[in-house]
Amino acid sequence: MIMxxxxxxxRDGHALSTEEIEFFIEGYTKGTFPDYQASALLMAIVIxxxxxxxxxxxxxxxxxxxxxxxxxxxxxxKADKHSTGxxxxxxxxxxLPMIAANGVKMAKMSGRGLGFTGGTxxxxxxxxxxxxxxxxxxxxxxxxxxxxxxxxQTGQLVPADKKLYALRDVTGTVxxxxxxxxxxxxxxxxxxxxxxVLDVKCGxxxxxxxxxxxxxxxxxxxxxxxxxxxxxxxxxxxxxEPLGVAxxxxxxxxxxxxxxxGEVSGNLRELCxxxxxxxxxxxxxxxxxxxxxxxxxxxxxxxxxxxKLADMVEAQGGERExxxxxxxxxxxxxxxxxxxDMQGYISEINAGEVGMVSMQLGGGRATKESEIDLSVGIxxxxxxxxxxxxxxxxxxxxxKNEEEAKKAAKALLSCYKLSATAPEKVLFIxxxxx
Numbered sequence: 302m303i304m305x306x307x308x309x310x311x312r313d314g315h316a317l318s319t320e321e322i323e324f325f326i327e328g329y330t331k332g333t334f335p336d337y338q339a340s341a342l343l344m345a346i347v348i349x350x351x352x353x354x355x356x357x358x359x360x361x362x363x364x365x366x367x368x369x370x371x372x373x374x375x376x377x378x379k380a381d382k383h384s385t386g387x388x389x390x391x392x393x394x395x396x397l398p399m400i401a402a403n404g405v406k407m408a409k410m411s412g413r414g415l416g417f418t419g420g421t422x423x424x425x426x427x428x429x430x431x432x433x434x435x436x437x438x439x440x441x442x443x444x445x446x447x448x449x450x451x452x453x454q455t456g457q458l459v460p461a462d463k464k465l466y467a468l469r470d471v472t473g474t475v476x477x478x479x480x481x482x483x484x485x486x487x488x489x490x491x492x493x494x495x496x497x498v499l500d501v502k503c504g505x506x507x508x509x510x511x512x513x514x515x516x517x518x519x520x521x522x523x524x525x526x527x528x529x530x531x532x533x534x535x536x537x538x539x540x541x542e543p544l545g546v547a548x549x550x551x552x553x554x555x556x557x558x559x560x561x562x563g564e565v566s567g568n569l570r571e572l573c574x575x576x577x578x579x580x581x582x583x584x585x586x587x588x589x590x591x592x593x594x595x596x597x598x599x600x601x602x603x604x605x606x607x608x609k610l611a612d613m614v615e616a617q618g619g620e621r622e623x624x625x626x627x628x629x630x631x632x633x634x635x636x637x638x639x640x641x642d643m644q645g646y647i648s649e650i651n652a653g654e655v656g657m658v659s660m661q662l663g664g665g666r667a668t669k670e671s672e673i674d675l676s677v678g679i680x681x682x683x684x685x686x687x688x689x690x691x692x693x694x695x696x697x698x699x700x701k702n703e704e705e706a707k708k709a710a711k712a713l714l715s716c717y718k719l720s721a722t723a724p725e726k727v728l729f730i731x732x733x734x735x
Contacts, residue, residue, distance in 0.1 A: 308341045316351075322358045325339075330460055339468055340472045340474070350478075360487045361529065362461070364490050370437065370440075376445060377406055378495050379408045379493065379495050380494055381498075385507065387507060387544055387652065388540075388656040389655075390544050391545065392573055393451070394610070395561055395606075397451065398561060398610040398613065402606045405586050406444050408440070409450070409492075410455075410492045411454065421451065423550050424553050425617075427550050427551035427630050428619035430620055432619075435452050435617070448609065451613070451617075454488070458492070459488050462483075462484050478521055482525055485522060486525045498580050499533070499534070503515035503537050504652075505652065506543070506652025507652075512537065519537055519732070523535050536572075536730060540652060543655050544568060545568070548656065548679045549699060550664060554627075558607070571729060577593065607625075633676040634701050634702060636700075639710045643691065644689055646689070647686065647689055647719060647724075648718050649685065650717055650718075655681075659677070661708075661709065662700050682695060683695050695713070698713065
């Protein structure tokens with residue numbers, strides 16, 4: 302096979318064969334093809350698209366480029382969850398213990414954050430001593446014994462994706478559903494779970510801005526998962542404002558703990574219950590969505606979900622007591638209340654801009670080498686739809702000093718839009734695709 306012929310074939314809008322796709326992925330991962338040829342093919346895919354069969358072939362070729370986790374030593378059904386990302390998304394931290402408390406094993410590989418806030422690994426490191434570094438045997442043993450574990454992604458899982466994503470990032474080829482699907486699903490399939498539940502964000506604070514785009518992405522990921530023999534479900538959820546109230550690593554951990562204590566209502570709790578019910582139902586733990594949901598609520602009420610989080614934190618080197626006493630988590634030097642000089646109904650909170658404010662405080666990474674301050678961030682006291690009067694507290698800024706807090710407070714005010722009347726309520730859980 303000749304690479305230029307494969308590029309020309311896709312340029313002209315023809316479907317590539319599985320062999321051609323495997324030839325490209327294997328060659329590019331090994332360094333046989335230069336970046337300019339890979340870039341040309343990626344751009345042709347962006348413009349001409351791919352069939353589901355091509356996307357599946359691309360996903361499987363990327364999957365085969367590295368190691369695949371062997372979870373066969375873990376008894377019972379293994380489940381995994383993935384979110385397409387969003388500001389204030391601390392769902393995994395609360396969701397995994399909720400699932401494990403109901404007997405389904407959660408084996409999750411996670412990454413660090415780049416941009417707005419930390420990733421799940423960064424957030425969990427707010428627990429003193431916590432580590433996500435472990436061998437594959439330690440990972441499977443912990444999932445077997447406790448029902449859950451969260452480990453750092455290794456460089457040996459899907460090296461093709463790491464190389465391709467770096468190239469896509471600098472060649473204007475990120476925005477392509479086949480390329481997004483293959484990037485996400487190759488990693489999820491390599492992680493070895495039997496059941497995969499996907500949280501596909503939609504709206505101004507998400508990568509997919511429209512419901513149509515989010516639906517197309519969700520359907521394609523579910524189809525690719527099924528073709529690979531995994532039970533796969535996608536939930537399309539609204540992300541036009543930060544999820545929950547906390548944005549920032551230790552602050553998000555505190556909110557996740559509060560949820561497990563039964564102290565949190567609203568969209569964050571609803572998301573955990575919806576995703577959790579999908580996992581429990583698909584895993585066969587309960588017959589239907591409503592029974593699964595009731596079991597998750599019981600796990601919060603009887604404290605078993607919080608105990609599972611404490612078990613995981615302790616098993617991974619963290620301080621168990623910090624789950625029950627959040628005063629032991631990192632705390633910022635300065636906490637500044639942001640007082641409103643406006644009045645009306647909050648019609649919009651720009652999630653991306655709120656994330657940028659948190660990043661500028663030190664809560665996210667501008668580059669891979671950046672150090673994260675786990676203590677800083679924002680706690681929103683008013684959300685979309687709330688009435689706001691002059692002099693009311695809009696949010697709290699947690700910062701390393703007063704100067705940075707004041708600067709962040711000024712930037713945060715510009716993230717809000719107000720209207721004279723209450724905005725129309727937006728449906729949070731938009732669709733569930735099976």
